[in-house]
Amino acid sequence: NDKINYKEILNTFWINIDPFDSMGQFCDKGYSYRSVVFYAQESEKKLIEESIIKIEKKFKKKIVTFIRKFDEFYEAEEYHQDYYKKKFINYIMYKNSCGRTQTLKNIWD
Numbered sequence: 001n002d003k004i005n006y007k008e009i010l011n012t013f014w015i016n017i018d019p020f021d022s023m024g025q026f027c028d029k030g031y032s033y034r035s036v037v038f039y040a041q042e043s044e045k046k047l048i049e050e051s052i053i054k055i056e057k058k059f060k061k062k063i064v065t066f067i068r069k070f071d072e073f074y075e076a077e078e079y080h081q082d083y084y085k086k087k088f089i090n091y092i093m094y095k096n097s098c099g100r101t102q103t104l105k106n107i108w109d
Helices: 006-014 042-059 088-097 100-108
Strands: 036-039 066-069
Touching: 006 042, 036 042, 042 066, 088 100
Parallel strands: 036 066
Antiparallel strands: none
């Protein structure tokens, strides 16, 4: 099946971010590091909004992830592509030193 399951993508997105951090993600702070979820169709926006309500009810906390209509895709520079593969040791050190794994575990487990 070639059809994209937006709900699955959305669920995967949520468990890989901290939706409560308004300043960024893990060690990366600032405007360009704040979380955002994009939609192309109104049906996708509705799924996002429903998932936010569900998460906020579960945690009794406000989601600060932005919702934006998809406009144009910009591919990241080559050195960002597959960084976790190309610089595996650096990625693991970053991931551990920033507490990413533990933060996500604390939120989602």
